[in-house]
Amino acid sequence: MPKVAVIILTYNGLKYLPNLLGSLFDFLPQTLEEEVIVVDNHSSDGTVPWLRENYASVAILEQSANLGFAAGNNVGLRYALERNFDYLLLLNQDTIVTSGYLEQLVGELEKNPRAAAVQPKLMLYPLTDLVNSLGNVIHYLGFGYTYGNKTRIHDPRPSRRGGQSRKPTNEINYCSGAACLLRASALKKAGLFDDQLFIYHEDLDLGWRFSLLGYRNLICPEAVVYHQYEFSRSIRKYYYMERNRFIVLLKNYHWLTILVILPALVIMEVGLLFFSFGNGWWREKLKVYAYFLKPSSWRAIFVKRAAIQKIRQFKDREIVRSFSGKIEHQEVDNPVVRAINPFFDAYWQVVKNLIFW
Template identity: 35%
Template structure:
């Protein structure tokens, strides 16, 4: 058996709300516990949170951090796991309950093919009733990546269907959900972990793109089950990081000619989002994003990341576009204007770009 490091990131009172059930389900795994290390990165740490964790989960290794940077917190956990000779690192949310074969199935899927770099669990919305426990609804069976940098879950809200095909490993064309995925040691050493400039949101997109451009597959382990206490929110802070980071993803990963061809639709989308930002009280966050991209420091970072990414990439923009989507089909953000105006326009442009982009 190979050694696995599980990285959980706490933020303020998460441990008080979520740790107990998460811990119980980790301790109930069929994977041999002597080959499992649990790392709790205490983000925005306090004396109270460290004391609570040490009493509640004495076998876990506590790694304190102070600034709340989620991407940096994962790097701290990953670094410690690799120092402890873990062959696999699992990134998981704390607001979860894991099926008893969760970890075993992740490892089995990873060992199915040497070209697999990341394995995502099948993630369900946490059931609220007995009926839902019998037939839970999907949170994510892999995430979809829109060509304009938006990410959303695949299968969200659908009732689970029994898997009669016998297939336990399925390729994910988009990206792995940061709620629960396994990544191999040799892959982490190539991609150099999380990008801490992203801070939070889209970090899982960035990791997945680095893995894919390094030539590895991203797959779903259909029998690795997670129940996620998912809450969709539209906070001002969330809007800032998601909107800023989707631009960073495009500016870092697309070739310059691709960006030039996408520029008109990027402007159209930005004008639409600017209009909506006035309506939903995120206008000042939108202005803050514009100022972020006016800083020389930002462009220095973008050029450095581009150099790292494009030097080693094993996938062309054309091959990458084949794995992207042109429509935003996510019920939590769906509205008539998006459905009847936004999606048809962006999808038509996407189909045209797929035909043109051959580099």
């Protein structure tokens, strides 16, 4: 009987937990051995007392500070790995599970031994007819986005936002950290989330590392999880998104690939700098540059890069063929993105064929 650890990271998420835990315990399968683990990132809304009063069987790992998404989830992952669980299920505090989802996810990894991670079909809530994610996509310049966001699952129209049928494969670039099942043995080889990232791109980075080791990332559309996703308009997020994009590129690409994409990277960077001034987050962009002026930042990146490049099993040419040259399915339909997509996509279609390493 497979052992599954269900890991939930919370931060002031009391308003979500009744729905999540109610659905979770309603649909715990009898065919699996499970333990529910909640890592609390120093909530101040009464989350921990409420958990102790209502869900005494849950293992609660209280933290003395907000560790962020990456390090916070790592607390739960280490706890589960030390107890020899076979599979580790990550769930955001704002998700709601459905009947049979876990059996479907476990079954997908059981029949695909080279798969390291599998994601359910994520649907929005309460707009349950709209997709949140059918798997996540890596853009060659380090951006990540959710495939099919805000489309209807049966919408056949090839619209700008991507209302289209799924590609005839269940392999994806990476699984959303909002809900995914990880194979413990693969995680031990690839390593946990990168604590340095704090929040954003940590799931992209892990999925990329799985691919470098020859593992697959899968989508299982038969398993459904609802996501009460709220688009964050916080200015601060741009710092983490932009900083982490560069960290992930510098860690995971072969250095020759970085040279090949450098012209597009520079042009995109100039454009983003102007865009940040026009949209009020230029301070966050400048903080990113300040971060990379510190020798300690580069030391941390190079140490991790050396470790990844040492254990990688696949070459870049085998990895990047599935990377996208376009940015699609955005929360806000941006005309600037639509305008630049053809240029960056054309560049990628040419240079990716030059990558033989």
